[in-house]
Amino acid sequence: MTVVSADARRARTSNHTSFVVEQLGRAVVAGEYPAETMIPLDPDLCEMFDVSRTVVREAKKTLAAKGLIQSKAKVGTHVRHPDDWNMFDEDVLRWHSAVKSPGRFYDELFEIRLIFEPAAAARAARQANQLECDQLFALCDEMEAAKSRADFAVADYEFHKQVLRISGNRFLRSLGDMVQTALYSLFLMEKEENFPTTRADVAGNHRAIARAIASGLPELAEEAMRKVIRDGRERTSATPAE
Known part of the structure; x- marks a missing residue:
């Protein structure tokens, strides 16, 4: 049996989270998910990126901190208006330049x-x-x-x-x-x-x-x-x- 350390698991989760953040962030900035529209539900995102719910939740928290999305209980997660995005965020700037x-x-x-x-x-x-x-x-x-x-x-x-x-x-x-x-x-x-x-x-x-x-x-x-x-x-x- 191969034993995976807790640090290794955290590193793998972090890499997966970064990947989901990058893909979703680029898609939002590119307009694939326009303002006020809903992004896919968590189970759909898990299937889309082949990741766990934990990864999806962490990715959504990161994107929310950048001002791109907002989650509401019993409603889902929608894309915020571009005027609300954190334009001083390095990733948001980079996604715009692409x-x-x-x-x-x-x-x-x-x-x-x-x-x-x-x-x-x-x-x-x-x-x-x-x-x-x-x-x-x-x-x-x-x-x-x-x-x-x-x-x-x-x-x-x-x-x-x-x-x-x-x-x-x-x-x-x-x-x-x-x-x-x-x-x-x-x-x-x-x-x-x-x-x-x-x-x-x-x-x-x-x-x-x-x-x-x-x-x-x-x-x-x-x-x-x-x-x-x-x-x-x-x-x-x-x-x-x-």
Whole structure:
């Protein structure tokens, strides 16, 4: 007889729960279960994903915590209106970025970035030290020298994350996942053949942010960050949908 430890059972349950959360979450965000409609009953979900009721219950709790669904006794579980979803949740952001025609999501994502990232750049310009500025310039160099779009995207994200970190505001720093999702979405939508031509321009615009921060010029840093975000939005809008 094979004895399975309690820790192993918990790990297996956790993996199954994550799978169900991922599948149901993606389906809800993609509109397969529209707002106010009911998701399948627990026995149906168990059969659909070949998991236990415990797994289904835990998955539903997770999705409820993200604001996607709500359960009512003797009624069932319905999908909540998108306005009630937790848009700061990393998974909810990621599921939105995977939708083929995100529309409103992109508009709102770039809008919120225009609110907090320029402010973070201005704060960074008021307090950045030499080492922090050197790291910003090094990331600009990495963007310009990137051999692939993936390498470029990583350097781009790390640059924005560094600006949020330098700002010294813990709330701003915690918004890094949102920026990562925005940049990842842009990465997915831009065409591969545009990479060599846009790389130098984008790196140069980021370098303007770094220079303003290093020079202690909050207004210039704020405006340079605003330009980078707007240019990114224009590149996304100019990319035809597949």
